[in-house]
Amino acid sequence: MQTTPINFTEKFGLFSEQWSPKIIAKMNDYHFKIAKIQGEFVWHSHPETDEVFIVIAGEMQIAFRDGVAALKAGEMFMVPKNIEHKPIAEQECHILMVEPAGTLNTGDAGGEHTLEEVPWI
Amino acid sequence: MQTTPINFTEKFGLFSEQWSPKIIAKMNDYHFKIAKIQGEFVWHSHPETDEVFIVIAGEMQIAFRDGVAALKAGEMFMVPKNIEHKPIAEQECHILMVEPAGTLNTGDAGGEHTLEEVPWI
Numbered sequence: 001m002q003t004t005p006i007n008f009t010e011k012f013g014l015f016s017e018q019w020s021p022k023i024i025a026k027m028n029d030y031h032f033k034i035a036k037i038q039g040e041f042v043w044h045s046h047p048e049t050d051e052v053f054i055v056i057a058g059e060m061q062i063a064f065r066d067g068v069a070a071l072k073a074g075e076m077f078m079v080p081k082n083i084e085h086k087p088i089a090e091q092e093c094h095i096l097m098v099e100p101a102g103t104l105n106t107g108d109a110g111g112e113h114t115l116e117e118v119p120w121i
Numbered sequence: 122m123q124t125t126p127i128n129f130t131e132k133f134g135l136f137s138e139q140w141s142p143k144i145i146a147k148m149n150d151y152h153f154k155i156a157k158i159q160g161e162f163v164w165h166s167h168p169e170t171d172e173v174f175i176v177i178a179g180e181m182q183i184a185f186r187d188g189v190a191a192l193k194a195g196e197m198f199m200v201p202k203n204i205e206h207k208p209i210a211e212q213e214c215h216i217l218m219v220e221p222a223g224t225l226n227t228g229d230a231g232g233e234h235t236l237e238e239v240p241w242i
Contacts, residue, residue: 001185001186001187001188001204003183003185003188003189003190003191004190005190005191005192005196005197005198006196006197006198006199007195007196008195008196008197009195024197025173025197025199026171026199027171027172027173027199027219027220028170028171028202028221030151030219032173032197032199049149050147050148050149051148052146052148052153056195062124064122064124065122066122067122067124068124069124069125069126070124070126071126074128074129074130074177075126075127075128075129076126076127076129076145076146076153077126077127078127078146078147078148078153081149083122098148098151098219099148100149
């Protein structure tokens with residue numbers, strides 16, 4: 001039995017690129033992914049799944065067509081499926097996401113930010 | 122759209138009982154649950170599902186038949202399905218768990234700690 005825990009700070013220390021999620025754990029058919037984000041992402045939605053954001057360090061906003069969720073370290077938000085959203089971070093923010101394996105980061109929007117293969121770290 | 126984030130510290134301030142998980146979010150058919158733990162839980166396994174532990178505050182151990190995982194705040198561990206484990210915390214520890222809705226806290230072991238209905242908080 002492998003008994004080393006996953007340390008978030010340690011994992012975030014292993015890469016610097018932004019908007020580039022990395023898988024840190026798999027639970028059944030779900031992935032736990034971390035990402036460094038700064039600036040504005042693209043508007044998108046996930047027609048097939050809810051998505052959870054947990055802020056590990058820093059602050060972020062999740063913009064919706066009719067409001068904005070403001071999150072800081074120690075806070076989480078569940079984005080329901082089919083709801084258009086856009087992650088935003090003024091300063092670099094470190095986040096943990098939970099969603100089904102294979103969920104595209106840009107959802108239905110596609111575009112240059114789309115990552116077809118999310119690497120493990 | 123409801124845009125208030127879930128704040129872990131705030132949620133932990135709403136109850137004091139130990140070994141009594143509360144649901145704070147639902148993502149698809151998965152629950153995010155928080156619990157205050159101290160002492161030793163029962164040995165058990167979940168034949169049908171993996172289970173994720175994230176330590177929000179304090180320290181805990183997850184004992185296995187062939188080893189021990191030691192976790193502190195900012196660390197997570199994925200317990201594979203079918204693997205016997207026993208959560209332990211010397212001092213009170215605040216944890217976040219992710220698992221399918223309906224997963225019993227005592228898994229296949231049953232007993233006095235079993236919570237059939239996990240409340241929302």
